[in-house]
Amino acid sequence: MYGRKRVGLIVHGSHISTSYDNNLFMRLWVLNHYADPPDGMATRTFDIARRLVEQGNAATVFASNFSHYRFARMRPIPWGRLWKTEVIDGVEFVWIQTTRYRLNDWARIVNMASFAVVAVIAGLLRAERPDVVIGVTVHPLAALAGYWLSKAKRARFLLEVTDLWPQTLVDLGRLAPDSETVRWLRRLERFLFRRAERILMLWRNTDSYVESQGVSAEKILWLPHGVELSRYEHLEAYTGVPAKGLFQVVYLGAFVESMALETILEAARLLKAKGRSDIRFRLIGAGTYRNQIMARAVELHLDTVEFPPPVPKAQIAQAMTGADAFIYGLRDVTLYKYGMSLNKVTDYLAGARPIIYYGRSTYDPVSEAQAGFTVPPGDPQAVAAAIERLVELTAAERIAMGKRGRAYLEQHHTIAVITNRLVKALSSS
Secondary structure, eight states: OOSOEEEEEEEETTEEEEEEETTOOOEEEEEOTTOOOTTSSOOHHHHHHHHHHHTTOEEEEEEESEETTTTEESSOOOTTOSEEEEEETTEEEEEEOOOOOSSSSHHHHHHHHHHHHHHHHHHHTOSSOOSEEEEEESSHHHHHHHHHHHHHHTOEEEEEESSOTTHHHHHTTSSOTTSHHHHHHHHHHHHHHHHOSEEEESSSOOHHHHHTTTOOGGGEEEOOOOBOGGGGTTSOOOOSSOGGGOEEEEEESOOOGGGOTHHHHHHHHHHHHTTOTTEEEEEEOOSTTHHHHHHHHHHTTOTTEEOOOOOOGGGHHHHHTTOSEEEEEOOOOGGGGGOOOOHHHHHHHHHTSOEEEESOOSOOHHHHHTOEEEEOTTOHHHHHHHHHHHHHSOHHHHHHHHHHHHHHHHHHOBHHHHHHHHHHHHHHO
């Protein structure tokens, strides 16, 4: 084994110290197709990896050079090469050359397959042997590639589940539950669940789901989204008073089908019809549905809705500036009974502003923290009414909501807390 062998990992609150035997340590590989560095938007994998590196471990992230969020190759690779390496803040990235796509069609499937195949080749040709390999879904081919590499390198295999495939596609109506594709995906999911030493779940309440695959729920480690609080140090303190008398409701996140962004547009239409020109909306992000949502706003003549360009995580605080409330939601599908964790929610909680959530999920941090209002999904009138309720509150009441959300975040959803949880699992297995 290369490097130093790890003897023990000692956790003290948010700090982790590591004891070593001479020159031996833990080497971690993560295969996450959509992982981003700090100048990107999906930085969860990098943030955890950097924490581990700071503690004396080694972390390598295999990620696509084609951004799912910007539909562009953010890390160009010289002609004739299939991957290249780059070290960012001590974390090594292996950028995999993948094919392009614009929609959720066959071209995206080819993109997924190209990542899995090239990542396996790149991993096999590396001289070092990792101690742990984590295969990350959203798509299971990346996780399968991680399993193959763990076997070839004789490493421990952990499965990180960011999305439940194929159940997500079934519940959103994208695939028929009895289709051959779904049957194949279920077999692959069951295979990965059974082969994984631990299942790292972003979803909070998946015991019954995992057990339905014939796998013990004891394998599950809840590892939700989290934030690096340092990114919010320069966020302007929330005064609770709308600037220039305009109450700004902000959405920060992906423009994807599951977020039901048309609900926000319809709520904006209802408010405008009531003459509420004092309530404005900013929808910030990227994704396959962005053009469709923008076109719908034009059709509805929503001059109270703006669409600023997406921002990387490093600029998240700047994008939050001026927000009086944050908003997000989900479609009403049975899938969310498993209690999903959303990246944008942790950002919102860190922003210390009130939050409006339209959805139905067994995990609702907005309600748990009393950080805003939760209303039913698919009900624009309820969303509009919740926004008006926020406007009617006093500045002190809105500030208190934001502070409760921030306190909840610091207890459950910081990168330090999440890294502690992972380290404990690795050291106790």
